[in-house]
Amino acid sequence: MLFDVLIIGGGIVGCAIARELSRYRLEVALCEKEVEVGFGTTKANSGIIHGGHHAAPETLKGRLEWEGNQLWDDLAADLGFGFARVGELTVALHEEQLPVLDRLLHHAAVKRIPGVERWEPARIRSEEPALSHDILAAVYAPTTAVVNPYEACYALAENAVQNGVTLLTGLPVRRLHQKDDLWEVVTPGAYLASRFVINAAGLYADVIAAMAGVQTFTIHPRKGEEYLLDKRLRGLVKRVIFPCPSPVSKGILIIPTYDGTIMVGPTAEDVHDRTDLTTSARGAQTVFDAVRRLAPGIHEKDVIAQFAGLRAAADGEDFIIGPTAKRGFINVAGIQSPGLTAAPAIARRVVELLRDERLKLELRDDFIAKRPAPIHFAALSTQEQIALALRDPRYRRIVCRCEIVTEGEVLDAIARGACTLDGVKFRTRAGMGRCQGGFCTIRCMELLARARQLPMTAVTKRGPGSWLVCARTEEEKASAT
Amino acid sequence: MITSNPRHLRGSYDVIVVGGGPAGLEAAVAAQEAGADHVLVVDREPEAGGILLQCIHCGFGLHRFGEELTGPEYAQRVVKQALAHRIDIVTDAFVLDIDLQRRVKLMTREEGVSLVEARAVVLAMGARERTRAAARIPGARPAGVFTAGMAQRLVNLYGWLPGRRAAILGSGDIGLIMARRLTLEGVEVAGVFELMPHPNGLNRNIVQCLHDFDIPLHLSTTVVEIHGHNRVEKVTVAPVDGDLRPQMERAWEVECDTLLVSIGLIPENELSEQLRLRMDPVTRGPVVTSAMECSLNGVFACGNVVHIHDLVDFVSAEAMLAGRSAGLFAIGAPLRPDNVRLLPGENVAYCVPHTISTEREHTVYMRTRRILEGCRLRLVAPDGRIVYEKRLRYVFPAEMVNLKLKPAILQHFHDDALRIDIVGRSAER
Amino acid sequence: MGEIVTVRYLCIGCPLGCRLEVDEDLEEHAIVEVRGFSCRRGKEYAIQEHTAPQRMVTTTVAIDKARWARLPVRTSRPAPKDKVLEICRALRTVRVSAPIASGDIIVRNVLNTGVNIIATRDMVEWASPQNIEA
Structure with missing residues (x-):
């Protein structure tokens, strides 16, 4: 298969680029090694669209952060995923942190970010009563928002496919060869060729760059553990709460996620293994020690889920976006925080880079900008629920009772591309609630097996090797004799 | 076994029971025997009977039926009893919400989402696993x-x-x-x-x-x-x-x-929390009166939703009480009030019900925090006076302690609260 | 009198869990002494468990045309303990078809133990085994 542009990596960045490129008359492919998009760093992202004032204006990420921030309202409206500008508070607990607040105010002034202001304790207490009384001052930014990062990723990928992008999942890139004006992309299942290759491979961006013969940077995985709290704590804080940031991390936050559940984290720990997604007792302690200083009412006993993600930090800590010594090979690497925020702006930048590289860009007149939003039954009014259930019997059975997810939503998620239990979970929330799939896992497995015509033994949690059941009891018995 | 039996839902019921396990089914029958004409049991599984249907081992029913049954056998008995009482059971259904007026938002395979009125509601959703x-x-x-x-x-x-x-x-x-x-x-x-x-x-x-x-x-x-x-x-x-x-x-x-x-198990209390019922932080279930009524009038609870039981037989007993109360409430019969609060004291993690009456007989369920031998269970008045004492050979946290309280014991008790202590030799081994 | 061996059992009568000891004369095949019990039932249990231990066996067999893939079954009365695994193995090849009623005999006189295997629930006939409407 021959493409104009082939993107390696189906995280939020690769999907945003794919969707942006799908506006043009181009043959575009997105190549992802996992069986679904968004299964790497994106899935474990905190889901914050940063206010724009954290990163210094002179850095690339500082510019793309604010630029990206402003693109999210339209993106969410067009692609039908949840997005809420909840605002944030960065709080100072010690005298020596006060200059950090001044710096944030300065960034905001330089970037002309509206509404960023300093709050004194009285205001903080009346707006966020759960916060510690030890807080000396805070910087409030109304521009900060929350999304479900995987939802945004799925929406971008889906819309890109709607507009003709070829989505190739479960296809790791093994080798890259430059031959004349073409890049040959060798994968286990398919031989692909493309004029341009965009390296959006996240944690593996340096490996891909090395395949292209331009290893100019190294990725240093930095682990972040996150802890999701029981929904009875919903509303504990209304805004995202940041401590004053340190040089390597924005610190451990209290995040009112888009779904309303409170999440705390992430830690920041440099690790060597790019597959190390383990959580640790130490990580939990770090998180809860830190957040208790911000909000004393938060307790470990309320944890309903824990997970870890790896940030793809590059040497120098800034984003690496640009052409390389090898013509046609473009890096989009080192996209750590605020990478989610910046993703739409990164995608636009990549389009400009391709234009600079003399790729002919003609807007398509049949571009479909809007994706029909998936139905979230629990978010509908009673009248809407009644009407929907009346019209479509698939919305008359609850699959996940903690999060009130209907069979119709699960089937819709499968139709939109979910092929694993995690794919269903991240699209519908089935299995994300208190019981963590204790009740709905088997139903989701059955629905996947039926819709995708798989045997139950082939249904997986997140791809090859993550099987859930191994045999029929009677088969096992027969073979055991 | 059985799936939904009513052809159409009524617009209103005397009693709606949420959950079709032993707790819900026993409560439904008791509600009907107490005078409620129209009783509906809602279950989210394809068939009524609850989690016992998958507990295929023995050990159920010695108290309730006087013989040892497997889980499915126990479940089938309570289902058949409910059917014999012509209780409406709707399966593959789900209670989405209950409002303060006891309007139940219900999802069924047959009718989709509808609002059904209930004079009384019994919460019998059971538990989920930690x-x-x-x-x-x-x-x-x-x-x-x-x-x-x-x-x-x-x-x-x-x-x-x-x-x-x-x-x-x-x-x-x-x-x-x-x-x-x-x-x-x-x-x-x-x-x-x-x-x-x-x-x-x-x-x-x-x-x-x-x-x-x-x-x-x-x-x-x-x-x-x-x-x-x-x-x-x-x-x-x-x-x-x-x-x-x-x-x-x-x-x-x-x-x-x-x-x-x-x-371990945790009471399944999504609906209780939506209703803002008063909850017991130890049991993680609703606070209940001796009639198994929650802090909202007309809402009753029984079984693992209230506290985790180790024997289904006691679930049945508690459910009959809750169902009877719900039935009486539904027909407008006054529920007799409680006049004494029960407070867990030394070594006692919790006790259910949370209030009792000095006029009636009660079974009080409690759990201890420690393994003790040669114990004394004491009911203690606010002034420290021991109102009642009973010897227990041993107590284990994993085994619920039942106390039968007869009115005679509390004949001369006039305070508003009783503390329950269990004292004994520590027997951790 | 021959050699005496002591065998230990955990009493299952109540949560006390008495550590029972049974002394047996190997030559005479006779119980010489039972120790460690704190009630009559404990002593009886020790003797029963030592001489002829029995277990109620509960398991499942494959079933067709039903809502579920497995039918729960049990032995009609306790079976010899050393036959438990063998009984379960024998049930591996058993496959029944709905409808089934609770109490139906699934296997008569399993392994010549004199014990029947009976269904522990009704299972009605079901058109589609997993009943999912895609």
């Missing part, structure tokens, strides 16, 4: 970590094996029973690991589920890390010290592709 996250077991997040109940469902109803070699965390009865079930179905059980210094399940299950099959039980030992990127590959286990802190230097690894987590 998960790996609730125990905060660190490590990777591979496939192959199941709650014991989910594994039980997979094996006993669906006929699927969850793996080839399993480790089990938690020595409660469900964990022990699953150790035997997996063994009988050809899955190797590497061991059962229990954080506490004593097993949490019945001795019968220790003997018949573990000893019979030479399955090792490691007390004072817990799972400290799960390994495996895609599927469980092994777990690290470590002994714990007296403060339950893992001693990592003595840790070892157990090869397995499956980890069953059996670390």
Whole structure:
């Protein structure tokens, strides 16, 4: 298969680029090694669209952060995923942190970010009563928002496919060869060729760059553990709460996620293994020690889920976006925080880079900008629920009772591309609630097996090797004799 | 067995029971016997009977039916009893919401979403299992970590094996029973690991589920890390010290592709929380009167939704009480008030009901915090006077203590609160 | 009198879990002494468990045309303990078809133990085994 542009990596960045490129008359492919998009760093992202004032204006990420921030309202409206500008508070607990607040105010002034202001304790207490009384001052930014990062990723990928992008999942890139004006992309299942290759491979961006013969940077995985709290704590804080940031991390936050559940984290720990997604007792302690200083009412006993993600930090800590010594090979690497925020702006930048590289860009007149939003039954009014259930019997059975997810939503998620239990979970929330799939896992497995015509033994949690059941009891018995 | 029986839902019912396990079904029958004409039981599963349908082992019904039954046999009896009483049962259905006027937002396969009025509501949703996250077991997040109940469902109803070699965390009865079930179905059980210094399940299950099959039980030992990127590959286990802190230097690894987590049940109280019922932080269920009425008039609760029982027989007893009260409330008969609060005292974790009347007979259920021998259970007045004392040979946290309180005991008691203490020799071993 | 061996049992009568000890004369095949019990039932249990241990066996067999893939069954009365695994193995090849009623005999006189295997629930005939409407 021959493409104009082939993107390696189906995280939020690769999907945003794919969707942006799908506006043009181009043959575009997105190549992802996992069986679904968004299964790497994106899935474990905190889901914050940063206010724009954290990163210094002179850095690339500082510019793309604010630029990206402003693109999210339209993106969410067009692609039908949840997005809420909840605002944030960065709080100072010690005298020596006060200059950090001044710096944030300065960034905001330089970037002309509206509404960023300093709050004194009285205001903080009346707006966020759960916060510690030890807080000396805070910087409030109304521009900060929350999304479900995987939802945004799925929406971008889906819309890109709607507009003709070829989505190739479960296809790791093994080798890259430059031959004349073409890049040959060798994968286990398919031989692909493309004029341009965009390296959006996240944690593996340096490996891909090395395949292209331009290893100019190294990725240093930095682990972040996150802890999701029981929904009875919903509303504990209304805004995202940041401590004053340190040089390597924005610190451990209290995040009112888009779904309303409170999440705390992430830690920041440099690790060597790019597959190390383990959580640790130490990580939990770090998180809860830190957040208790911000909000004393938060307790470990309320944890309903824990997970870890790896940030793809590059040497120098800034984003690496640009052409390389090898013509046609473009890096989009080192996209750590605020990478989610910046993703739409990164995608636009990549389009400009391709234009600079003399790729002919003609807007398509049949571009479909809007994706029909998936139905979230629990978010509908009673009248809407009644009407929907009346019209479509698939919305008359609850699959996940903690999060009130209907069979119709699960089937819709499968139709939109979910092929694993995690794919269903991240699209519908089935299995994300208190019981963590204790009740709905088997139903989701059955629905996947039926819709995708798989045997139950082939249904997986997140791809090859993550099987859930191994045999029929009677088969096992027969073979055991 | 049985699926939905009413052809059409009524617009209003005397009593709507949420949950079609033993608690809900017994409550429905009792409500009808108390005078409620129209009683509806709503269950989310394809058939009524509750979690007992997957508990295929014996040990149920000695108190309720005077004989030892398997779970499905017990379930079938209560279902048949409900059908004989012409109770409406709707399965594959779900209560989405209940408002303060007891309007129930109901989802059914036949009619979609509808609003149905109830004069009285009985909450009988049962319990869910504590998960790996609730125990905060660190490590990777591979496939192959199941709650014991989910594994039980997979094996006993669906006929699927969850793996080839399993480790089990938690020595409660469900964990022990699953150790035997997996063994009988050809899955190797590497061991059962229990954080506490004593097993949490019945001795019968220790003997018949573990000893019979030479399955090792490691007390004072817990799972400290799960390994495996895609599927469980092994777990690290470590002994714990007296403060339950893992001693990592003595840790070892157990090869397995499956980890069953059996670390307790939590009342399923989504609806109770939506209704803003007053909750007991220890039981994590609603606070109830001796009539099993919650803090909202006309809302009753019974079974594992109120507190975790170890015998379904007591669930049945509690449910009959709740159902009778709901039935009486529905027909407008006044419920007689309580006049004494019960307070858990020394060594007592909780007691249910939370209030009683000095005029009537009650069964009070409680759990102790410690293993004690040669005990005295005391009812103590606010001034320290011992109102009643009863000897108990032993008490165990894993075994509910029942106290029959006759009006005669409280004949001359005029205060507003009674504290329950259980004192005895510590018998941790 | 021959050699005496001591065998230990955990009493299952109540949560006390008495550590029972049974002394047996190997030559005479006779119980010489039972220790460690704290009630009459404990002593009886020790003797029963030592001489002829029995277990109620509960398991499942494959079933067709039903809502579920497995039918729960039990032995009609306790079976000899050493036959438990063998009984379960024998049930591996058993496959029944709905409808089934609770109490139906699934296997008569399993392994010549004199014990029947009976269904422990009704299972009605079901058109589609998993009943999912895609």
